Amino acid sequence: MGNEVTDVKELPALTKEDFKSDQMVKWCPGCGDHAILSSFQKVLPELGVRKENVVVVSGIGCSSRFPYYVKTYGFHGIHGRAAALASGIKITNPKLNVWMATGDGDSLAIGGNHFIHVLRRNIDINILLFNNRIYGLTKGQYSPTTPTGRKTKSSPHGTIEHPFNVGELAIGAQGTFFARAVDTNPKMITRVMHEAAKHKGTSLIEILQNCVIFYNNVHSAITSKETKDENQLHLVHGEPMIFGKNKDKGIMLKGTQLQAVHIGKYGITEKDILVHDETTYDSGIHLMLAKMAPPTFPVALGVIRSVKNYTYEDKLESIIETEKEISSIKCVDDLLNSGKTWEI
Amino acid sequence: MTTKTQKVVELEDVVVRFAGDSGDGMQLTGSLFSDTAAIAGNDFATFPDYPSEIRAPQGTIAGVSGFQIHFGHKHIYTSGDLADVLVAMNPAPLKKNLMWVKPGGTIIIDTDTFSEKSLTKAGYDNNPLNDETLKDYNVIKAPISSLTKKSVEDLELDNKIVMKSRNMFALGIMFFLFNRKFKTADEFFEQKFKSNPLLIEANKKILRAGYNFAETIEALNSITYTVEPAALKKGKYRNITGNVATAWGLLAAAERSGRQLFLGSYPITPASEILQELSKHKSLGAKVLQAEDEIAGIVSSIGASFAGSFAVTSTSGPGLSLKCEAIGLAVMTELPIVIVDVQRAGPSTGMPTKSEQSDLLQALFGRNGEAQVIVIAASSSSNCFYYAYEASKLAMEHMTPVILLTDGCLANGSEVFRIPKVSELPSIKPPIVKANDTDYRPYKRNPEKLSRSWAIPGTLGLRHRIGGLEKENIFGNVSHDPENHQLMCEYRAEKVRRVANYIKPQEVIGPESGDLLVVSWGSTYGVMIEAVKEMQKQGKKVSLAHFHNINPLPKNTAEIFSKYKKIIVPELNLGQFVLYLRMYFQQFKFEQYNKIQGLPFMVKELVDKFNHLLEEK
Numbered sequence: 001m002g003n004e005v006t007d008v009k010e011l012p013a014l015t016k017e018d019f020k021s022d023q024m025v026k027w028c029p030g031c032g033d034h035a036i037l038s039s040f041q042k043v044l045p046e047l048g049v050r051k052e053n054v055v056v057v058s059g060i061g062c063s064s065r066f067p068y069y070v071k072t073y074g075f076h077g078i079h080g081r082a083a084a085l086a087s088g089i090k091i092t093n094p095k096l097n098v099w100m101a102t103g104d105g106d107s108l109a110i111g112g113n114h115f116i117h118v119l120r121r122n123i124d125i126n127i128l129l130f131n132n133r134i135y136g137l138t139k140g141q142y143s144p145t146t147p148t149g150r151k152t153k154s155s156p157h158g159t160i161e162h163p164f165n166v167g168e169l170a171i172g173a174q175g176t177f178f179a180r181a182v183d184t185n186p187k188m189i190t191r192v193m194h195e196a197a198k199h200k201g202t203s204l205i206e207i208l209q210n211c212v213i214f215y216n217n218v219h220s221a222i223t224s225k226e227t228k229d230e231n232q233l234h235l236v237h238g239e240p241m242i243f244g245k246n247k248d249k250g251i252m253l254k255g256t257q258l259q260a261v262h263i264g265k266y267g268i269t270e271k272d273i274l275v276h277d278e279t280t281y282d283s284g285i286h287l288m289l290a291k292m293a294p295p296t297f298p299v300a301l302g303v304i305r306s307v308k309n310y311t312y313e314d315k316l317e318s319i320i321e322t323e324k325e326i327s328s329i330k331c332v333d334d335l336l337n338s339g340k341t342w343e344i
Numbered sequence: 345m346t347t348k349t350q351k352v353v354e355l356e357d358v359v360v361r362f363a364g365d366s367g368d369g370m371q372l373t374g375s376l377f378s379d380t381a382a383i384a385g386n387d388f389a390t391f392p393d394y395p396s397e398i399r400a401p402q403g404t405i406a407g408v409s410g411f412q413i414h415f416g417h418k419h420i421y422t423s424g425d426l427a428d429v430l431v432a433m434n435p436a437p438l439k440k441n442l443m444w445v446k447p448g449g450t451i452i453i454d455t456d457t458f459s460e461k462s463l464t465k466a467g468y469d470n471n472p473l474n475d476e477t478l479k480d481y482n483v484i485k486a487p488i489s490s491l492t493k494k495s496v497e498d499l500e501l502d503n504k505i506v507m508k509s510r511n512m513f514a515l516g517i518m519f520f521l522f523n524r525k526f527k528t529a530d531e532f533f534e535q536k537f538k539s540n541p542l543l544i545e546a547n548k549k550i551l552r553a554g555y556n557f558a559e560t561i562e563a564l565n566s567i568t569y570t571v572e573p574a575a576l577k578k579g580k581y582r583n584i585t586g587n588v589a590t591a592w593g594l595l596a597a598a599e600r601s602g603r604q605l606f607l608g609s610y611p612i613t614p615a616s617e618i619l620q621e622l623s624k625h626k627s628l629g630a631k632v633l634q635a636e637d638e639i640a641g642i643v644s645s646i647g648a649s650f651a652g653s654f655a656v657t658s659t660s661g662p663g664l665s666l667k668c669e670a671i672g673l674a675v676m677t678e679l680p681i682v683i684v685d686v687q688r689a690g691p692s693t694g695m696p697t698k699s700e701q702s703d704l705l706q707a708l709f710g711r712n713g714e715a716q717v718i719v720i721a722a723s724s725s726s727n728c729f730y731y732a733y734e735a736s737k738l739a740m741e742h743m744t745p746v747i748l749l750t751d752g753c754l755a756n757g758s759e760v761f762r763i764p765k766v767s768e769l770p771s772i773k774p775p776i777v778k779a780n781d782t783d784y785r786p787y788k789r790n791p792e793k794l795s796r797s798w799a800i801p802g803t804l805g806l807r808h809r810i811g812g813l814e815k816e817n818i819f820g821n822v823s824h825d826p827e828n829h830q831l832m833c834e835y836r837a838e839k840v841r842r843v844a845n846y847i848k849p850q851e852v853i854g855p856e857s858g859d860l861l862v863v864s865w866g867s868t869y870g871v872m873i874e875a876v877k878e879m880q881k882q883g884k885k886v887s888l889a890h891f892h893n894i895n896p897l898p899k900n901t902a903e904i905f906s907k908y909k910k911i912i913v914p915e916l917n918l919g920q921f922v923l924y925l926r927m928y929f930q931q932f933k934f935e936q937y938n939k940i941q942g943l944p945f946m947v948k949e950l951v952d953k954f955n956h957l958l959e960e961k
Binding site: 316340 | 385573576577578599625628633637640648651672763764806807808812813822
């Protein structure tokens with residue numbers, strides 16, 4: 001986000017403890033949310049932002065209890081509407097450092113409309129989307145990201161719906177920043193949180209998060225010790241897309257499609273492997289990366305897309321500044337007396 | 345300009361209706377005619393009547409667009425019941441508007457347009473110019489189209505452009521009839537066609553051609569009319585619509601409270617002009633978000649309010665339905681926000697361009713849980729300014745959502761407005777907490793108002809969390825404690841009730857006691873006062889109590905009701921305010937009179953109803 005320009009010298013040194021609220025954390029033991037909260041509280045003091053300038057906003061769902069546990073200004077909203085709430089906050093005061101905690105139900109179902117429009121407007125807020133592919137707080141119904149065929153309380157015969165891919169949706173909505181992380185790797189979470197904070201515009205982080213109660217091991221193919229090296233591609237801007245325990249696999253562009261290949265086989269060398277460019281405005285490769293999934297591909301993690309565009313609130317502020325200068329209407333009295341008037 | 349001797353007749357007030365196809369420029373004609381009323385020092389009110397469709401098929405009833413102006417030497421309360429003069433540019437407008445002309449009234453008709461084809465399109469079997477249809481009226485048959493063409497022959501203009509200007513010929517006729525001066529219209533042409541001097545000349549010529557035509561025709565018998573200036577209070581005036589007045593009232597409140605104005609809103613008829621108007625005024629710091637839907641409109645406003653804006657959302661009935669859950673969030677978080685509902689005929693999509701008072705119960709009760717909000721209703725296009733201001737003041741000083749009800753009639757109608765000075769408006773002092781106030785607790789209350797304070801993100805030492813879950817008294821942490829919930833529900837309700845200590849007592853127009861009290865609210869004020877004055881003229885003991893503060897009601901309400909033998913509550917719905925009054929005041933008997941046709945009340949129907957009620961034993 002990086003827009004908080006308070007002189008760092010003025011800032012008292014902050015620690016993680018400064019951002020822990022006195023409220024008891026009520027998530028289930030073993031829930032992926034704990035790791036996300038802890039990473040977030042670690043990142044905040046490192047941002048160079050006054051603690052009073054941080055605002056955490058949420059909608060409804062397990063993830064949305066987040067604001068109560070972070071000692072900042074916080075607003076726990078209503079279901080699906082966190083993006084609209086955050087928009088009003090950020091537009092009012094662009095100096096605030098606004099974070100939004102949400103889930104796959106909150107942002108992709110009931111709040112889908114606000115979610116795509118905040119991305120389209122590129123308002124400078126950071127969205128943490130906890131994707132556990134299930135409704136947890138309402139106890140186990142399928143969500144818009146639940147895989148087709150999955151049996152849940154509301155899909156006893158398996159869901160017959162086509163799930164959303166968060167990255168595909170976000171990039172389709174003209175999102176300027178999309179990153180993905182897993183709840184089992186706090187280092188990765190803190191790294192992408194820092195990147196998101198630096199990015200000017202809406203930053204979306206999809207965190208693949210485990211619900212121990214209603215969809216345990218939902219992401220285990222990606223996160224388990226046995227398979228994670230083969231199923232995770234850690235993207236780094238400017239670096240080739242190499243993965244695998246032995247770093248002997250990579251992603252190539254073949255024709256118009258991506259392909260996962262073995263380096264060293266069939267004459268393929270490291271030079272043939274795609275180099276990640278998160279900054280290219282064309283979303284083609286970013287979309288393909290966002291959609292990669294096992295068993296054919298590893299899941300792309302890290303910053304997939306980070307492109308520059310102006311933010312809504314900066315543009316609005318600049319129009320207001322210009323209008324204040326050039327308009328003859330400086331106060332409401334001027335307005336009341338403008339145009340056609342007559343004396344009696 | 346005139347050589348003949350003319351007879352000039354003085355009138356107290358006149359209602360003129362311009363009607364044409366939706367492309368005939370009737371709104372402009374009406375507005376130019378209104379300008380001359382302003383210059384003449386008349387009081388006036390106007391109302392546009394246009395179809396929901398932008399350009400419905402030409403020549404059909406569905407495509408008729410109208411503009412009515414009521415101007416007078418006397419005080420003007422409404423845009424008028426029936427017209428004294430109708431200008432009909434085609435057969436369809438004649439057919440649609442004839443029922444709104446007074447018997448004996450004058451009808452000016454463009455006879456050139458009465459072809460067989462257009463008569464059929466308008467649904468006339470016979471040409472009304474040749475049968476008995478118009479026998480009760482003073483009809484001025486004017487070949488407006490052909491004379492318009494003739495008047496600018498020498499300018500060699502495109503025929504389409506010429507035909508677009510025939511409304512100015514009609515306006516010229518009206519200028520003659522009411523002894524109006526060309527000045528304001530000429531100035532308008534000079535401004536509007538700055539880059540095309542030929543069009544300035546053409547419009548001036550056409551206007552004068554209409555004037556001269558009227559002067560020469562026998563149908564007028566050289567009689568013209570004047571309406572003397574009204575006895576308006578000294579000052580500077582302007583014309584204003586309800587929607588613009590609402591927007592400006594909100595801007596004034598933002599300025600007086602020192603808060604930045606934020607509007608989150610989604611376009612909807614008939615409220616969109618508030619969104620459009622506020623988005624113009626960035627030089628006053630107004631931030632306007634055209635949201636993706638009604639819900640985002642209000643929720644972004646709640647976010648903006650949390651962050652320290654004076655936040656507003658504007659909508660109509662269907663949009664208010666969508667905002668209900670979020671209003672509950674504002675009730676729970678006790679943040680100031682103004683919700684403007686420009687009511688229209690419902691339910692569902694209803695009749696979007698027609699007006700009605702049927703959102704009252706939704707405004708009062710349309711939320712889950714115990715969720716009282718302040719409800720205020722404006723009663724004239726110009727006082728939308730003051731009630732928008734009052735709604736804003738109450739929202740910010742009492743830290744609560746306020747619903748301001750206006751409606752399509754007020755929103756689109758315009759009135760003469762005496763320009764106030766912002767410094768003369770009551771001050772607005774929101775309870776904003778200072779940095780590092782160690783006594784600050786999120787849900788600690790002002791002992792008199794019971795309002796909590798406004799701690800704005802970015803302020804040092806006030807970090808706190810709020811939200812839609814029930815809050816622990818004083819500290820604001822999430823609480824499911826049974827007694828705490830009851831206490832907080834009672835606090836929130838009592839906070840709104842105590843607003844009664846901060847509003848004006850209810851006024852009564854007419855004797856303080858009598859045989860009949862008329863109780864009304866909202867845009868029916870003008871017609872109620874005319875009806876009540878008419879009754880008083882007839883010697884009846886009738887008074888009017890017109891309510892602006894709906895929730896809470898003024899403290900003297902019951903006392904007023906107790907002074908009259910009968911009470912009647914006329915409303916443009918099936919009886920919503922009367923239901924609310926019956927809930928609070930079971931000791932009184934309320935009669936009701938309801939109309940729900942998308943049309944305003946007529947003075948006559950009210951007087952008849954009131955007289956009937958007085959006669960009943």
